[in-house]
Amino acid sequence: MLHIKTPKTGRARRELKKIAPKLVETGKKSLILHGTKTSNVINSVLTEIYHLKKDNAVKYTKRNDNIRPFESGGETSLEFYSLKTDCSLFVFGSHSKKRPDNLVIGRTYDHHIYDLVEVGVENFKSMHSFSYDKKFAPLIGSKPFFAFIGEGFENVEELKHIKEVLLDLFHGQVVTNLNLAGLDRVFLCTAVSSSKVFFTHCALRMKKSGTIVPRMELVEVGPSMDLVIRRHRLADESLRKQSMKTAPELKIRKEKNVSRDVIEGKIGKVYIPDQQVGSVPLPNKSKGLKRERREAKTKGEGKTHVDKKPKQQDS
Numbered sequence: 001m002l003h004i005k006t007p008k009t010g011r012a013r014r015e016l017k018k019i020a021p022k023l024v025e026t027g028k029k030s031l032i033l034h035g036t037k038t039s040n041v042i043n044s045v046l047t048e049i050y051h052l053k054k055d056n057a058v059k060y061t062k063r064n065d066n067i068r069p070f071e072s073g074g075e076t077s078l079e080f081y082s083l084k085t086d087c088s089l090f091v092f093g094s095h096s097k098k099r100p101d102n103l104v105i106g107r108t109y110d111h112h113i114y115d116l117v118e119v120g121v122e123n124f125k126s127m128h129s130f131s132y133d134k135k136f137a138p139l140i141g142s143k144p145f146f147a148f149i150g151e152g153f154e155n156v157e158e159l160k161h162i163k164e165v166l167l168d169l170f171h172g173q174v175v176t177n178l179n180l181a182g183l184d185r186v187f188l189c190t191a192v193s194s195s196k197v198f199f200t201h202c203a204l205r206m207k208k209s210g211t212i213v214p215r216m217e218l219v220e221v222g223p224s225m226d227l228v229i230r231r232h233r234l235a236d237e238s239l240r241k242q243s244m245k246t247a248p249e250l251k252i253r254k255e256k257n258v259s260r261d262v263i264e265g266k267i268g269k270v271y272i273p274d275q276q277v278g279s280v281p282l283p284n285k286s287k288g289l290k291r292e293r294r295e296a297k298t299k300g301e302g303k304t305h306v307d308k309k310p311k312q313q314d315s
Helices: 010-019 042-053 076-085 157-170 237-243 289-307
Strands: 029-035 057-063 089-094 104-110 111-127 145-149 183-192 196-207 215-233 257-262 265-268
Touching: 029 076, 029 111, 029 237, 042 057, 042 089, 042 104, 042 215, 076 111, 089 157, 104 157, 104 237, 111 157, 111 196, 111 237, 145 157, 157 183, 157 196, 157 215, 237 289
Parallel strands: 029 057, 029 089, 145 183
Antiparallel strands: 089 104, 104 111, 111 215, 183 196, 196 215, 257 265
């Protein structure tokens, strides 16, 4: 029989509770790793991605020779680090002659590789290359806006995939309400072609507009880069079905005879049983015939009163 170890201290119990499955999951953590060889550009990209996600990321600076995404057996170490740090997102940077300035962004499910996107970094500009008023710099941990410009994000498979991955990587904590004053940043993603995306980070500056809603201005604060899609791998169908399952406690029960419309809102149907009007005996209360009878009776009484002669007595 296997011996199951149970936590003996309160700290161990709290740590196990954090990584245990939950009905409503908390924000996803990101793992940032270096490959066998990296360039100065990739080092700067990984550092600035870590800065953008500093409140919810883990960065390793050691070189990793055993991690080779898209290769069989080269993802075991990556899954081990994902389990060790409890991270469900990862960013892996490498550099080679065949794939210079290479960046692999991926997601995991149950600490197994879910999907991967490999991009090449071009025209990189760091945060330090932009000059702006530092008081407008976005705060760490603030909720960002996203803007995806281009029809390719809806039609092209590669662009649709990188859109999902970027949203997962930078969207932050899931919230139900937003304060307008706390929205201070936006990520702009422009589809330059079917395999190239221009990615930049801007700060939001609020100015007076004469109304309740302020006028927004964008100030580019970096980083800025072109992402050229090289390879991508979608999730396995069986793993995808398993990850899309919803707990029974969170399933919304369907309301009977109720539908929702974009314009009219909530619409309900009320069913009334058959009244069987045809088989119900109705009383003969035809008012039209009664009126004719009353008029005829009135005329008859008047004629009798006028034409009536006294009877003669026999002598």
